[in-house]
Amino acid sequence: MSVRASFEPNETTDESRSLRERVADNPGPARFWLLGTAVLVALEFGRYMGWAQQLVGAVKYVIGLVGLIPTWIGDSVGEATVPIVSYFVSDAITLVLLFGIAVLVTRFTSWSAVDQFDLGLSDRLVRFLERAVLTVVLATIAVLFAFTPVGGLVNGAIDGVFNTLSSIPTLTSREVISNQGHRTPGGGWDGTFLGLSPAVAWGIRTLLVYGYALTMIVWTWKGYTIFREHYRKADWTPRDDTLRRFRTHYWGLFGLIVVLMFIVTALWAPAISPTTADQNIASPYEYEIEYLNDDGDVVTTTPGQANLNSQSNGQNTIGPMSYDDYDRWSPLGTTSSGQNLLTHIAYGAQTSLVIGLLAIGLGGLIAVTMSMLTAYYKGIVDILTVITSDTIISIPAFLLVMMLSVIFNQGNHPIAEPLNGGLLLGLIFAFVYWPGMWRTIRGPSLQVAEEEWVDAARSYGQTPVNTMRKHMAPYIAGYIMIYGSLLLGGIIISTAALSFLGLGIEGSTPEWGRLINDGRSFVGTSSWHVATIPGLMIVLVVTAFNALGDGLRDAIDPEADTGGTDDTGTAAAGGGG
Amino acid sequence: MSHEVSHEPIATETDVPTDSDGDVMIEVEGLKTYYENSGLLGGKPVKAVDGVSFDIRRGETLGLVGESGCGKTTLGRTLLQLEDATDGEIRFDGVDITTLGGDDLHEWRRNAQMVFQDPESSLNDRMTIGEIVREPLDVHEWETPQARRQRVKELLDTVGLQREHYYRYPHQFSGGQRQRISIARTLALEPDFVVLDEPVSALDVSVQAEIINLLEDLQNEFGLTYLFIAHDLSVVHHLCDRVAVMYLGNIMEIGPTEELFTDPANPYTHALLSAIPEPDPTVERDRITLHGTPPNPRYPPAGCPFSTRCPARIRPAEYRDLDDELWNRLNTLRDLLSERQRAERSVRDRLRAVVGKDTRFGTVEETYDELFGDQKVPARVQSVLDEIATLARNHDEGEAIAVFNEAFGSVCDDEPPAYHDVSDGGHQSYCHRHTNEYRSTDAVLENRHG
Known part of the structure; x- marks a missing residue:
């Protein structure tokens, strides 16, 4: 075939080069794009650093929480037996945790001692030794951080760097385009x-x-x-x-x-709100604002005092697109306690996003993992999972959420601190809803585990983890996406319902459900907007998540393809067999 | 054959001299694969493969034929360690692979691959052809990613597809093309041994020939050894060097293809071959019809696995003159009795029996009427039948079967046969008829069905 002969050398040289080399050959377009990206990032650099700081904070929080586990367990064991035992137990659990981290690290890095040294041992043993060594290294680092000033120094350095960087003004920061006057x-x-x-x-x-x-x-x-x-x-x-x-x-x-x-609303909440949540909602008596009073004098008051006179509670209404008496702009009006509704909604979007994504992400992860394991291994794993999930399902979901939420909140557990219990709520929803998600995808998982391509993968020695990831998970992804997006709406609504009952997120953390609860008695009055606007937002967001799930499912499934008949035609024509 | 072919319960075996042509690649000895009950309390396992022994020589194609459910696919899967063997050995170049595990098993899997029956199910629809064929290479970290991609494109060429198909999806291909993709994946790691599990049975007849020819070409090109599992005898006749015939987890007959097809030794092979349609309508042929269905592999017969349906079953001398139809009825009676013995009677059934109502098994009288109503039953047979009826009425089926076997049973029901050499070419058959005290299968079949 002359065509192929002329085509082939080109193809092979093209394929043997890395991306870096290919960019070096033709740097024009890449340079253009990178320049544009640099400009865009520079415009909002301070904000990105702020997010990074929050992320680092979250990671530190998680590490701190995991770090508490050995002591908790150790202390409990110590109380039950001899106190000295608690030290051994907590040390042993620390090592087990560190070994688990070492396993994860070695799994996700391409470097492996097996390829580098020939020790004359079996691959399995070398891999184990590698992990053991890494565990010791990690333990040394942990000791260094916990018991020497190194930890404090590093911590302080990180905080200092991020504080400086995140205070750089950005294109959309409040200081640059201020609406407060x-x-x-x-x-x-x-x-x-x-x-x-x-x-x-x-x-x-x-x-x-x-x-x-x-x-x-x-x-x-x-x-x-x-x-x-x-x-x-x-x-x-x-x-x-x-x-x-x-x-x-x-x-x-x-x-x-x-x-x-x-x-975007959740991420840029401070920029989209006319005023910050801290000034308007969290600590309104610690700030001062100036306004022009009826006598024509500019006087000073606190936002808290101003809020009291700007309530939308039926008798008195600050509606959408209006100013209150204190020269404050309220694009969506005020709440029944006089706070800015848009501020509340924008920051509330953060709360909903964190809870919803945490619950669906974690719950979905557990559900998919368990469905893969039970479908692949069956037997005792399956039976245990069925028993566990049935136990959880047998308790009415909402009751369980309420119970757990009350227990942790009343116990002042450290998990209940972030977001006034928002993090806790996300974890509780993940725990309560994973059995449901697992049940929904169990059928398809069992079905796909019976496919011959799973056997084929086993016949050429594919590892169980990779078989589940490549040959089973893609078939489950569609189901979990649809179900997850449906459930996301349910979780936003449940969070709202909990706030409605006074059990969910309390205090200063803005939450959409509480707005509906606060404004429901004014729906028939001139203050209709207090409950209606957040209600419509919930409907819109929940619908949108469903629509997105639908679209993604159709997009990732090649068999759902309706267009592009030309592809199919040429493939079927060629090869002839 | 390099080693003795035996059946487990037989203590005395005939040592067969080593065959001259080709060295042995795989030796299977006393292999058993049982499926345990999924329940926690155990119970009787399903004996899918119940003690088979055979060799596969380097470079040959061994056909494995038998009806659906006889355990041939399970045997193929056990050879590739997709199922765990319950007992016995599989020696692959001298290494017993049933004991391999971990890295050794992973490494060994390179050598042995499988082409699956249904090309619709054996290819992951969410992966491109390139990814599918490449996966074995990725798993075994074969050379560099670039080299892998190159090799996949060459493989696609080899199996008669185009290199551009690398980025296509399986659902864009026909069944035959999909089977070619499956074959390309099988060849990726350059295996020595390939199990072909009915690779063409799901394809159109016109496409079957193409795939068969492709498989033959590939065998010549790469020196592959095939285990070809099929139930289409004409394909086996065309492709295989030797054939093993399987029934109820046992190999009934094994031998060179031509010899086995022209001169079958085992009654079961006779029956199978007689089922091949004859294209010439004028040729007079007698089909041997097998009565009943294969026994439940959970409860295989104590003697020869084929004894319940054998057209050439050895009959006790004193009843040799009974006609064939009556023998069929007697066999049915025995099946019914063992079925009744196994079926657990519910409380309701027991109550109904006590008050004299019909149970779902029917009364013995009804059964007898159905079986022997239109038959002329000699008095000596009738007396035995009466004795059985009495026992059965009292729900003592075990005793009834004992009486039945006492009267009508023979060596076929009592003890498993041995493998007998029927020619010098390694042709062996698993049947009592090959011992000198009984008439040959051919003569009996001629007599009874001819």
């Missing part, structure tokens, strides 16, 4: 961006946030197309088809847009 007796505005009214300043900032997020998404897409056009080895890969299917799935696109807006 007051009227002047002359009729203008003082303290706001360019002397514009707070409404306009806020509008500009909000537009900048969404515009920036949109630009970022478009630029990422642009990066992908540049990669595809200039640097990818193959002119076509399956991923292209997935994207093509999703691009024509309008219901899924609708979901994606709303979900992205929801996420």
Whole structure:
């Protein structure tokens, strides 16, 4: 075949080069894209550092929590037996935990002692030794951090660096485009961006946030197309088809847009809110604001005092798109306690996102893992999982959530601290809902485990973990996505319901459900917006998550493909067999 | 044959001299694969493979035929360690692979691969052809990723597909093409031994020939050794060097293809071969019809596994003159009795029996009427039948069967046969008829069915 002969050398040279080399050959497009990315990142660098700081904080929190486990268990054992035993037990558990981390680390790094040294031992033994050595190294580091000043120094250094970096002003920061000011007796505005009214300043900032997020998404897409056009080895890969299917799935696109807006709102909550949650909700008596009173004087008060006179409670209403008596702009009006509704909703989006994603992510992970294990191994693993899940399911879900939430909150457990119990609620929902998710995907898992390709994988020695990941999990992904997105709505609603009963997230953490609870008695009055707007937001977000799940499922399933008959045609024509 | 082929219960075995052509690659000895009850309390296991012994020589194609459910697929899967052997040995180049584990087993898997029956189910629909064929290479970390991709494209070429199909999905291909992909995956690790589990039975007849020819070409090119599992005898006749015939977990006959097809020794092989349709309508042929269904592999017969349906079963001398139809009825009676013995009677059944109502098994009278109503039963047979009826009425089926076997049983029911050499070419048959005291199978079949 002359065509192939001329095509082949080109193909082989092309394939043998790495991405770095391919970029070096043709740096133009890559340079262009990286420059654009650098500009975009620079515009919001301070905010990204703020997120990174929060992430580091979360990781530290988790490490701290895991670090407590050995002591807890050790102390309990010590109380039951001889106190000296507690030290041994806690040390042993520490080592087991560290060994577990070592296993994870070795699994996810490509370097392996097996390839590097020939010790004349079996691969299995070398791998075990490698992990044992890593455990000792980790233990040394842990001791160094816990019992020497090194830990404090490192901690302080990290905090200092992030504090400095995150205070850099960004394009959308409140200080740059401020909407907090007051009227002047002359009729203008003082303290706001360019002397514009707070409404306009806020509008500009909000537009900048969404515009920036949109630009970022478009630029990422642009990066992908540049990669595809200039640097990818193959002119076509399956991923292209997935994207093509999703691009024509309008219901899924609708979901994606709303979900992205929801996420942007949560991430940029401080910029989108007319005022910060801390000033308006958490500690309103620790700040001062100035306003022009009826007598034409600029006077000072606290936001807490101002809130008391700006309530939307039926008799008195600060509706959407209006100012209150204290020259504060309320794009969505105020709540029944006089707080800014948009601030409440934007920060509430963070709460909902954390709880929902934590619950679905963790619960889904447990469900998928268990369904893979039970379908692959069957037998005793299956029976135990059935018993466990049945036990959890047999207790009414909502009752269980309430019970656990009360126990941990009353016990002042350290888990109940973050987000006023938001983290705890996410974990509880994960625990309560994983059996349901597992049940839904159990049938398909058992079915796919019986497929011959699973046997085929075993026949050439594929490991069970990889078999489950490559040959079983993709068939479950569609189900778990649909069910997860349905459940996400349920969790947002359940969180709201708990707040409604006064058991969920209390205190200063904004939450959508509490808004509905607070405003439900005013739906028939002029203060209708207090419950209606968060209600509509919940409906919209829940629907959008469903739509996104639907679109994703259709996109990742090549057999759901309706378009592109040309592909099928050529494949069927060639080969002839 | 390099070693003795035996059946477990037989203590005396005939030592067969080593065959001259080809060295032995796989030696299977006394292999048993039982499926245990999934329940916690155990119970009787299903004896899917119940003690088989045979050799596979390097470079040959051994056919494995038998009806559905006879355990041939289980045997193939056990050879590849996809099922755990309950007992026995599988020596692959001298190494007993049933004892391998961990890294050794992983390494060994390179040598032995399998082509599955259903190409619709053996390829993961969510992966591209390239990923599917590449996976064995990835698992065994074969050379570099680039080299793997190159090799996959060459393999696609080898099995008659195009290199561009690397990025296609399985559902874009026809059954025959999918089977080619499956074969390409099998060849990826350059195995020595391939189990072909009915590789063409799910395909159109026109495509079957192409795949068969491809398999033959590949065997010549790469020096592969095949175990070809099939129930299509004509395909086996075409492709295989030697054939093993399986029934109820046992190998009934094994020998060179041509010899086995033209001169079958075992009654079961006779029956199987007589089922091949004859294209010439004018040829006079007698089909040997087997009565009943194969026994439950949980409760195989004590003697020869084929004794319950054998057209050439050895009959006791004193009843030799009974006609064949009556023998069939008697066999049915025995099946019914053992079924009744196994079936647990519910409380309701017992109550109904006590008050004289019909149970779901029917009364003995009904059964007798159905079986022997239109038969002329000689008096000496009738007396035995009456004795059995009395016992059965009292629900003493065990005793009834004992009486039945006492009267009508023979060596076929009592003890498992031995493997007998029927020619010099390593042709062996598992039947009592090959001992000198009984007439040969051919003569009996000629007599009874001819």
